[in-house]
Each structure stands twice: as C-alpha cells, then as structure tokens.
Amino acid sequence: MTKAIPTKAKTKTPAKAKAKAPAKAKPKQGDILLQMRNIHIKGKSDESWIDIINGIDLDLYRGEVLGLIGESGAGKSTLGLAAMGFCRDGCKITDGSISFDGMDLMQMDKSSLRELRGKRIAYVAQSAAASFNPAHKLLDQFCEAPLVHDVMSRNDASQYAIDLYDRMNLPSPETFGLRYPHEVSGGQLQRAMTAMALSCRPDLIIFDEPTTALDVTTQIEVLAAIKDIVKEFNTAAIYISHDLAVVAQMADRIKVLLKGDEVEQAPTEIMLKKPSQEYTKSLWAVREHTRKEQPAVKNQTPVISIKSVTAGYHSSVDVLRDVSFDIHKRRTVAVVGESGSGKSTTARVVTGLLPPRMGSIEFQGETLPAQYQSRSREQLRHIQMIYQMADTALNPKLRIRDLIARPAKMYLGLTGKALDDRVRDLLHMIEMEPDQFIDRLPSELSGGQKQRIGIARAIAAEPTVIICDEVTSALDQLVAEGILKLLDRLQSELDLSYMFITHDLATVRAIADEVVVMKDGDVVEQGIKSKMFKPPHHPYTELLLGSVPEMDSKWLDRLLDSRGKDNLGDAAIAKMNKKS
Amino acid sequence: MSNVIKMILKRLGLGVLTLLLLSLLIFLSVEALPGDLAETILGQQATPENVAAIRKELGLDLPAHTRYLNWLGGMLQGDFGNSLALKKPISGLIAPRLQNTLFLTLYTACIAVPLALILGMAASLFRNGYFDRISNATALSAISMPEFFVGYIMIYFFALSGYFPSMANINPNTPFIDKLYVCFLPALTLTLVVTAHMMRMTRAAIINVLALPYIEMANLKGVKPRRVIVLHALPNAVAPIVNVVALNLAYLITGVVIVEIVFVFPGLGQLMVDGVKFRDVPVVQATALIFASAYVGLNLLADIISTITNPRLMRQR
Numbered sequence: 022m023t024k025a026i027p028t029k030a031k032t033k034t035p036a037k038a039k040a041k042a043p044a045k046a047k048p049k050q051g052d053i054l055l056q057m058r059n060i061h062i063k064g065k066s067d068e069s070w071i072d073i074i075n076g077i078d079l080d081l082y083r084g085e086v087l088g089l090i091g092e093s094g095a096g097k098s099t100l101g102l103a104a105m106g107f108c109r110d111g112c113k114i115t116d117g118s119i120s121f122d123g124m125d126l127m128q129m130d131k132s133s134l135r136e137l138r139g140k141r142i143a144y145v146a147q148s149a150a151a152s153f154n155p156a157h158k159l160l161d162q163f164c165e166a167p168l169v170h171d172v173m174s175r176n177d178a179s180q181y182a183i184d185l186y187d188r189m190n191l192p193s194p195e196t197f198g199l200r201y202p203h204e205v206s207g208g209q210l211q212r213a214m215t216a217m218a219l220s221c222r223p224d225l226i227i228f229d230e231p232t233t234a235l236d237v238t239t240q241i242e243v244l245a246a247i248k249d250i251v252k253e254f255n256t257a258a259i260y261i262s263h264d265l266a267v268v269a270q271m272a273d274r275i276k277v278l279l280k281g282d283e284v285e286q287a288p289t290e291i292m293l294k295k296p297s298q299e300y301t302k303s304l305w306a307v308r309e310h311t312r313k314e315q316p317a318v319k320n321q322t323p324v325i326s327i328k329s330v331t332a333g334y335h336s337s338v339d340v341l342r343d344v345s346f347d348i349h350k351r352r353t354v355a356v357v358g359e360s361g362s363g364k365s366t367t368a369r370v371v372t373g374l375l376p377p378r379m380g381s382i383e384f385q386g387e388t389l390p391a392q393y394q395s396r397s398r399e400q401l402r403h404i405q406m407i408y409q410m411a412d413t414a415l416n417p418k419l420r421i422r423d424l425i426a427r428p429a430k431m432y433l434g435l436t437g438k439a440l441d442d443r444v445r446d447l448l449h450m451i452e453m454e455p456d457q458f459i460d461r462l463p464s465e466l467s468g469g470q471k472q473r474i475g476i477a478r479a480i481a482a483e484p485t486v487i488i489c490d491e492v493t494s495a496l497d498q499l500v501a502e503g504i505l506k507l508l509d510r511l512q513s514e515l516d517l518s519y520m521f522i523t524h525d526l527a528t529v530r531a532i533a534d535e536v537v538v539m540k541d542g543d544v545v546e547q548g549i550k551s552k553m554f555k556p557p558h559h560p561y562t563e564l565l566l567g568s569v570p571e572m573d574s575k576w577l578d579r580l581l582d583s584r585g586k587d588n589l590g591d592a593a594i595a596k597m598n599k600k601s
Numbered sequence: 602m603s604n605v606i607k608m609i610l611k612r613l614g615l616g617v618l619t620l621l622l623l624s625l626l627i628f629l630s631v632e633a634l635p636g637d638l639a640e641t642i643l644g645q646q647a648t649p650e651n652v653a654a655i656r657k658e659l660g661l662d663l664p665a666h667t668r669y670l671n672w673l674g675g676m677l678q679g680d681f682g683n684s685l686a687l688k689k690p691i692s693g694l695i696a697p698r699l700q701n702t703l704f705l706t707l708y709t710a711c712i713a714v715p716l717a718l719i720l721g722m723a724a725s726l727f728r729n730g731y732f733d734r735i736s737n738a739t740a741l742s743a744i745s746m747p748e749f750f751v752g753y754i755m756i757y758f759f760a761l762s763g764y765f766p767s768m769a770n771i772n773p774n775t776p777f778i779d780k781l782y783v784c785f786l787p788a789l790t791l792t793l794v795v796t797a798h799m800m801r802m803t804r805a806a807i808i809n810v811l812a813l814p815y816i817e818m819a820n821l822k823g824v825k826p827r828r829v830i831v832l833h834a835l836p837n838a839v840a841p842i843v844n845v846v847a848l849n850l851a852y853l854i855t856g857v858v859i860v861e862i863v864f865v866f867p868g869l870g871q872l873m874v875d876g877v878k879f880r881d882v883p884v885v886q887a888t889a890l891i892f893a894s895a896y897v898g899l900n901l902l903a904d905i906i907s908t909i910t911n912p913r914l915m916r917q918r
Contacts, residue, residue, distance in 0.1 A: 107821060139822035151814040155913055156836035166822045201912040 054224060054257050055081040055104055060117035062099055062108065062281075073099050073112065074281045083224070084255040088272030088289070090265060090304070092497035093468075095278040097261045101227045104259060105142045106134045122224065139166035143218035147230040149210035153202035160198025163217045172221045185216040189246045207360075208239035212246050219250060226251070228260045232267060236359035236524060237568040244270060244570075245581055263497065265304060266570035269293055270577040277301050289574050303499065305572070312509055314550050315352060315534050322386045323347035324518045325371065325404075325486050330380035332370050339378070340366045341542045346535075348486060351512060353519040355533035355550075357526065357565070363542040364522045368488045371520065372404060385485075402432040405479035409491035411471035415463040421448075421474055422459045428482040447477045450514075451507060469500035473507065480511060488520045493528060505532050526569050530554065538562050605915060609905055616901045623893040624676070628669050631882050676890065682883040686876075691887050694872065697773055699891065702868040705784055705791070706853040713792040714799065714846055721803025721842075726830050728808060737804075740797035752790045752863035759786055769864040787864040791857060795849040802845040806838035813837075840907035847903035855892040 062074040074096045081087050081104075089097045099112065106126035108114060119126040121142065126134065138144075143166075146152035153162060164178040173181070179198070186194035189212040202210060211231055218226050228247065232240040248271060251258050260271045268275060268289075275292045277284040277300070285298045296302050325348040333339040341363045348354045356364045369375040371382055373393030382389045384403060390396050405428075408414035415424055425444050429435045435443055445455040451473040463471055472492060479487050489508070493501035509532065511517060523529060529536055529550070536553040538546045538561065546559040558566065567584075570576060639655040640647045656662045660671065675682060681691035720740070724733040743751070760767035769784045810816065811834055819833045820826075858870035869888055876884030908914050 102821075105821060109817070135823040135825065137823070138820070139824070144818070144821040146814060146818055148814065152818040154815040154819070154833050154837070156833075156911075165819075165824065169822070169824055169828070201916060203913045204916060 052083050054083045056120045058118045061115045063115050065111040077283050081257050083257055086258045086272045088268035088275040089261045090268055091278035096281040098229050101229055101259050101261050140170040140221045141223050142225045143223040145214050145218045145228045145231050148234050149214040159213050163220050166220050189216055208242055211243045215247055225257045230262050241568050266572050269574045323349050326383040328381050330370050330377045332377040344544055346537050346547055348518050348520055351516050352534040353521050353532055354535045355521045355529040356537045357529055358539035362539040402482045403485040405482050405484040406488045407475045407479050407492050409494055411475045417463055421461050425477050425481050432482045447481055451477045468496055472504055486518045490522045612901055612904055616897045619897050627886055627889045681887040684881055684884050686879040686881045698869045698872050708788045709791040709853055713796050717796045717799035718803055721800040722830050724804045725807040740800050743793040744797035748794055748859045749863050751793055755786045755790050769866040787860050787866055790860055799845050803842050806841040807834045810834040810837045839910045843903045843906045847899040851896045851899045854895040
C-alpha cells in the first residue's frame, strides 16, 4: 500500500525523534495490521437490543490512514472503539472477529486487552476538554500510559513529551506539560491529546472526530500536526469524521457508513471524484447548495439597526466594541466569527437580554428600550429567536401543540378553535403532518424535527426579524440543508429578515445576502455576500476563508506549503494582530 | 492564588456573621422561655425583695440588648459566665468535657472516614455486584437502627463477654492507650451510625464521575480499574464527599447525647442535657454556641478543602 498523498510537508529532524523515542524497529509498511470481519454490535435501548453495526468488514495496513465517514448514528465511533476491543456500557459485540497484528481481540481476557490499549492502540477523543482529567497536569496524564505499561521511565517519558510538544508546535514545550487542562486553549489541548496518544508509540491510533469542536483556523493546526506525525512515525490510523473535506486531507482510503452498514469504500481520490453510491453523492452535494443573493434595497429604513453598540458582562472587559450594522427587510445577514468573537453577545443585545454600555438598537427607525423588561409586548413580538440546541430550547414536558400555541396565544390572543387551526397551519408550514405530530413530546422527535418545532414557535409570533443562533451546527449535513431550505422558503413567504449567527462559512455561502465578519468583539469587515467572497479581503477574512477545508485531498498540503507550518491558527492570528 | 485567599476570607467573614446571628437566636430563644430565672433559683424563698436582689446580682434587671452584648463580650474573651446550679465558672466545666467530646469525635472519625471511603470506592468498583449490595444493605441497616439500640447490642456482645468495658468513664488523668481501650465501644457505635451516609455519598459521587469522557479515556489508555477509581475518579469527587464528611463530624460533636448516656461518657452533650434539666441557662447558652461553632467551622473547612483540591479554582486563567 503506497500513500496517495505525496510527501510535501516538511518533516522536522526525524533522526532526533528516533533517538529519543523508545527503541523499536520501524515496522514495515504493507503488512495487514487490523482485520475486522463481519462485525455485529448491538446496543441496549430501553429493554430491547437494537443493531448498531450490521456485519461490517474492515482492513487496515501498517502506515495507512482509513477515513470513516457518516452521519450521526452511522456507528463510526462504535466501530472505531471496537477496533480496540472496547464497547461502551450498554453495547456488546455479538458476532464477528477482530484480529490485531495476529492476535484475536475477541478471545482475549480483560487484562491482556488492557495491555494493548494505550500501548499499541491509542485513542484520540472528540472533545479534548472533556477527555483530559481536570485534576491532573498534562504531563502527568502523558506519562501515565508509558508508566502503566512499563514502556519507559518517568524521566524518559517526560523528555519524550517535551520532544512531541515541540514537534506539535505547542508554546514553550519545556513547561507546557506543567499546566492543567483548563489552562490551555482548545486547539492546544487537542494537539496535547494527540501527543498523549503517541506516548507509547502505538501501531494504531483511532482519531474520533478530533477537530469537530474546533474553530476553522484552529482546526488547521491540529490537522497539520496529526498529518505530520502520522506520516513520520508511520502509524496506522482510523480517522473518524462527519466532515468529508477534513477526511479527504487525512485519509488514504475512505469508508462510508450509514446506519451501521457500509455504503462503499474506495481510495480517497476515487471517492472524491467518482462516488458510486447515491447516498455518497448526496453527502457530496450538500455543500453545493447556494441561494441566489437578493438584490440590495436602497433608501429604506432598516428593520433592525445596531448603532455603535459596546457591551460586556460583569467584568470591565468589553465583549463588543462599537459594533454597527443594519438588517433590511427580507434579507439575511450572516454574522460570522470564531468562538469568543461576540456573535451571540450581539444577539443578546438585540433581544434586550444584555443592555449595552453604549449605543442602541433601533427597530424600524425607532429606538428600543435596552432591557427586554421595558419593551412592550408588541416590540418583543417582532424579534424572535431560534437556538442552536433545539434539545434544551424546548420544554421537555410540553407537547408540540402547547409549545407552538403559547406564543400565538400570548402575542396574538388566539384561543380555542382559532388557536388550534393556527397551530395546524404552522405545522404544515414547517412540513410536519399535524395529525401525526401535534400530541407528541419533544423527546419523540429527531434532531431536525425538533429544530423545525423551534422554527414554528418563532414564526407563531408573526415576527419581523428572527435571530438564528447556530441553528444548524448541531445537525447532520443533510438535515441541516433541509432546515436552511425551509428558512429560505419561510423568508420569502412571510417577508422575514434573518440575523444568522454561524461559524461555518459553507452555511454563509448557502444562505446569506450580507455578511458581517466579527473578531474579538469588533466588526472587521462587512458587505454583500458576492463581494465578501471575492478578493481583496481583510486579512482576517482571508485567513478564515483560507482555513475552510476544500474537497480536494491536496488542499492541506498546498496550504502548508504556502503558509508554512509555523503560520497557522493562533500563530497566524497573533502575527496579524501585530501587523495591524 | 490570591483569588483563593479572597474566597477563604469571604467565607470566614460569612462564618462569623452566621455565628453572630446564631448567638442572637440562642439568646432570644432562652429569653423567650417561660418563667423567671430568679424565682426558679430561689424556689420557696422567692419573696419580692429576694427576687429583686438576685435579679440585680445576675444583671437580669438590665435591658435585654445590654445583657446580650455583655454575654457576647464575655464569650469573646473566653468568659462563659457562671453556672447557676453549680455556682462555678462555666469555662472550667466545659474545658474537660469539650476535650472528651473532641477525643471521641476524632477517634470515631479515624475509624469511620477511612472505612467509609474505602467501602465507597470498593462499592463503586464492583458496582451492582455482590460486594456492593451487601455493603449497601449492611450500612443501611446500621443507620436505620436507633443509636441506643446499637449501643446496647455492642454492650451485650462485647462488654458482657468481658472484652471491653461498658462504661467509658474517663477523666483527664486516664492514659491515652487506656482511653482508646475504654472508649472503643462508643466509638464503634458511632462509626456504625455515621459510616453509611459517607460511604453512600462516596459511592454515588464516584459513579457520577465514572460516566465522564476522561474516565473512558483512562480505560482506553489501559489503566487498571482500581487505579481509575483512586487516581482519576476520586480527586474529581472530593467536593461532595468532603461536605458529607464535615456534616457527619459536626453531628459527632453535637449529636452524641444518647450514646454518651448509654456509655456514661462525660461529654458535652451530657452537660447540655443537665443544663436544660436544672434550668441552668448560661450553661445551655454556652454549649449551644459551641455546637453552632462546630457546625460552622467544619463546613467552612469542607468548603476550603473542596476549593484547594480543585485546580480549576486554584489556578484560574
């Protein structure tokens, strides 16, 4: 098996690495390392066992990276963990065989399996923030596996950690490990977790969505670090993700899963260019959905006008500084930025949850009271919200009927038959059959359906503006696309304006008319979409746009060549700040 | 670091405030008791003149707020006033008793706290197994039996057969080793009473933590289950456990009256009961305030321990 991706990334002093690493002959490439046959895994749901994986085969060769792709519920993580002979509580492997380097994992007892885990097969979890123990320093957690498995002494392990931290471009590698997990940023933590997985120089690493929780600019540094190290140590890896473009950068071969079944499998290049199955094609197509930009309206009072707003929470630090932009009738303004840029804070100021220190919010030319308590019911009715987590935004004890009826009753005074008809109308509008859904509880709905109920609840108040706060971030791509199309349709039917908060530039491309780019509480750039996606850009916008992975397996290599390894994520932002 | 000192000072201030409020409450509730102290003391000889004289002597003729401030001022200087029944300074009465009570508390704590932690950790390690069920059932039965009943059972099994004395009547001259021997049965009785609570909280707190992703990570690093519990779960479960331990220790100081009586142990509880019996108001007030301080102090300590064992609070970014 040869690598499909040419080795372009600069590898830094491999000789030094080998000297410090534990003595172990570099394995030959090409032998089979992991062979899983006809794997069946069942999970317990209430009292019955349901199928999670139905008979999947998986082969992995030494030094190869296999990408596992699929939506939530496809069984990617379950399959990845099964490669370690591990099942989460409430799951069991009911059939099949797992052979790792000639050993049969299904026949092994618990202590022999423990011997393998961490030493020869390591795991990198999705959320490093949750998967590092908050009570111990990073270095202690790094050294744990080498000590438990008796691979090297504490001193050697610490030295090795410093070496790896350095290679991962972590700041001051000598002292980095002396910090607690909460003392470093998300991107650094994810790299520290990759370093931890390498601590015993394993033959196989399972990466379980390692960059999903990160911002795009941070994602690149982690991807670069992982790619570099996997190549250098010739480690085999299973890379699990729902993001095709990311997997395309990392994997030699891609396997697509759907509801516990394999859809297809092919080398990355072929998979990208010519997927053979309809399902795979539909996954690929999602990113191509774009809406036509609506023509700009001139000389019209904006529906919402944010005027020089400066705001912050309890401490004296301003989270927003002099933020101004307008939202016009029947237009979608996308507010883009990374975590901590002040997007959601802007929404809180607009809704009156957070009174600004300076500046004001105007609604159709008239200044709104700063606090929602002082706004009239009519003023409140015009601005509604849809939230990221439909799960927590819907009261789990209320039926769909009551959830949607409440705003219609409160703002419009509907009762009895009129109210019931209105609820049914609203359900039709969000494409859910009233007779089927009206008496259900939120827990009986899927993620996408819950988000639709959230939308129905917002439009029940007959608002003018809806603030959508990351409404598609928690959803699978196909489901998210459905939600975006629905929002589009409702906008033209009901003359709505949207303030659409998101960190995902693909979503912006799909729905926005205008774009506002925020960074650290400032608006760095704003304008209509067609201009924003064309150069010249503000350097930060350029960094953001350039950091979005493309559906091209060479993209990361090209980017690394042009930017250089030391000019990614945090480092690039720091440099940019210095210049400006 | 300075954050933590600030936090401790704040808690300390709140603790003092709580104690002040409690002292007021104690004072007012004793004040609200029916009957006149002077008349009670004089009994048969309560002529108006005598009553007036006694009232003047005890300062009862002063307005309530002056008496409260005098009492509080005395307390702060370690002067608890005089016992009415025994006509002796209360501090002299309390000191040896307090020592005894603290001794018994510490003795019990040294057995009960490690026992509860170990049993709790073992129960979480073998959760839903036989060990877990048996230790849970035993602990629950122990806590459900009244203390005097447990005490008499202890006496029946261990004292009647002659292994341990049934009376824990110690005095300041008793050598330490003898004290340990003599007080073994009351300490064991109290252990049975408080262990269940602490053990079940340890088990619950650890099992809560075991569901978190970093525990799965530890398992996937090939760490042995025992090490996972002790090194990965326990440090993150300290806060709830420390709080329950503090509550139980406070209970040991304040709530052991019945056990003291069963074993004839000269502790603070008996002193308070006697004070109530003889309407010895200053003694009741003094012991009540000591009990209150024990509760406030131990809870303060629990707060501080759960803060300094949490790196997220100790080293804020």
